[in-house]
Structure formats: structure tokens, C-alpha cells
Amino acid sequence: MxxxxxxxxxxxxxxxxxxxxxxxxxxxxxxxxxxxFSCVLQKKSESGxxxxxxxxxxLLLCCDRCLTAYPYKVHSDMRLIYEVHYGEHGQVKDAxxxxxxxxxxxxxxxxxxxxxxxxxxxxxxxxxxxxxxxxCRGLCPGCGSNLNNNPCSCKEDPQDSPFAVLGxxxxx
Ligand SMILES: [Zn+2]
Ligand SMILES: [Zn+2]
Numbered sequence: 001m002x003x004x005x006x007x008x009x010x011x012x013x014x015x016x017x018x019x020x021x022x023x024x025x026x027x028x029x030x031x032x033x034x035x036x037f038s039c040v041l042q043k044k045s046e047s048g049x050x051x052x053x054x055x056x057x058x059l060l061l062c063c064d065r066c067l068t069a070y071p072y073k074v075h076s077d078m079r080l081i082y083e084v085h086y087g088e089h090g091q092v093k094d095a096x097x098x099x100x101x102x103x104x105x106x107x108x109x110x111x112x113x114x115x116x117x118x119x120x121x122x123x124x125x126x127x128x129x130x131x132x133x134x135x136c137r138g139l140c141p142g143c144g145s146n147l148n149n150n151p152c153s154c155k156e157d158p159q160d161s162p163f164a165v166l167g168x169x170x171x172x
Contacts, residue, residue, distance in 0.1 A: 005110035030060040065138035076125040
């Protein structure tokens with residue numbers, strides 16, 4: 001899914017993708033269902049293209065507290081300027097200062113890679129803290145059971161747990 005600058009003009013053109021095959025590392029997150037992407041592309045100059053897009057996807061994240069996978073909906077807007085920079089020998093030139101308030105993406109060739117754009121936007125949309133719910137109770141430090149599903153008995157007296165004994169041994 002690559003769009004060459006030559007396919008674009010000063011008129012705004014909308015592209016819609018119902019299923020972008022985004023390459024993600026499965027340690028980071030998994031995708032649930034398809035990733036949808038819609039964008040408007042417009043040529044601003046011979047070497048510059050403006051993009052306004054919306055990414056919609058459902059990610060499967062792992063909760064930081066209870067380690068359970070949970071769905072996380074992404075509906076993320078993006079605004080970018082793509083600029084091609086040719087150096088003296090066709091090398092990529094050093095990046096110029098970005099235009100204020102806009103993300104400038106430097107390209108070495110005049111082609112927009114849709115999968116890469118969407119992939120980056122998904123990573124930007126990730127929450128800092130991954131929680132299956134605001135008040136997730138996490139795992140019991142005593143027996144390791146998920147406290148959202150089954151309140152365990154060691155909660156009242158943590159010393160009863162075989163794991164608590166290990167804790168005391170460590171301290172001595
Ligand atoms: Zn949780
Ligand atoms: Zn417990």
C-alpha cells in the first residue's frame with residue numbers, strides 16, 4: 001500500500017482502506033479485527049504532501065495489574081506533512097526544522113507508505129498505563145489469583161499464604 005507523489009495533485013483526494021495489514025510486534029500488542037484507515041492527501045509543493053487521516057482499530061493489550069488481555073479501541077486523528085529531501089548524491093538530507101504545529105515526516109523517495117503511517121499512529125495511540133478497567137484490583141501478591149474474578153482468602157491474613165512464607169525467608 002504505497003502511494004507515489006505522482007498520483008497526487010493540488011486537489012484533495014480521499015483514500016479509504018478497510019483492512020490495513022499493519023506489521024506489529026506481538027510483544028507490544030495484538031490486533032482484534034481489521035485496521036481501518038481513511039485519509040485525505042493533497043500536494044502542497046513538488047516535494048511536499050499534506051495528509052489528514054483517521055485510524056480506527058481495536059487493540060488487544062495486556063493489563064499492567066492483572067495481566068489479562070483486554071480490548072482497547074483506537075480512533076486517532078493524524079496530521080502530517082510528507083517531505084522528500086534529496087541530497088547531492090541522492091542521499092537523504094539532514095532534516096530541516098519541522099513546521100510549527102505539524103508533524104513533518106522526511107522521506108528519501110516520493111512515496112507514502114500507508115502501512116508504516118498507520119503502524120506509527122497505533123503506537124502513538126497506546127495508553128501510558130494499560131489497565132483493563134480504572135479500578136482493576138490486580139493479582140493477589142499472596143496466591144496470584146485475579147482479584148477481579150475471585151477474592152481469595154489470603155487477603156485477610158497474608159501470612160497464611162505459602163508465598164508469604166517465602167517472603168519472610170527472603171528477609172532473614
Ligand atoms: Zn486488569
Ligand atoms: Zn490470594
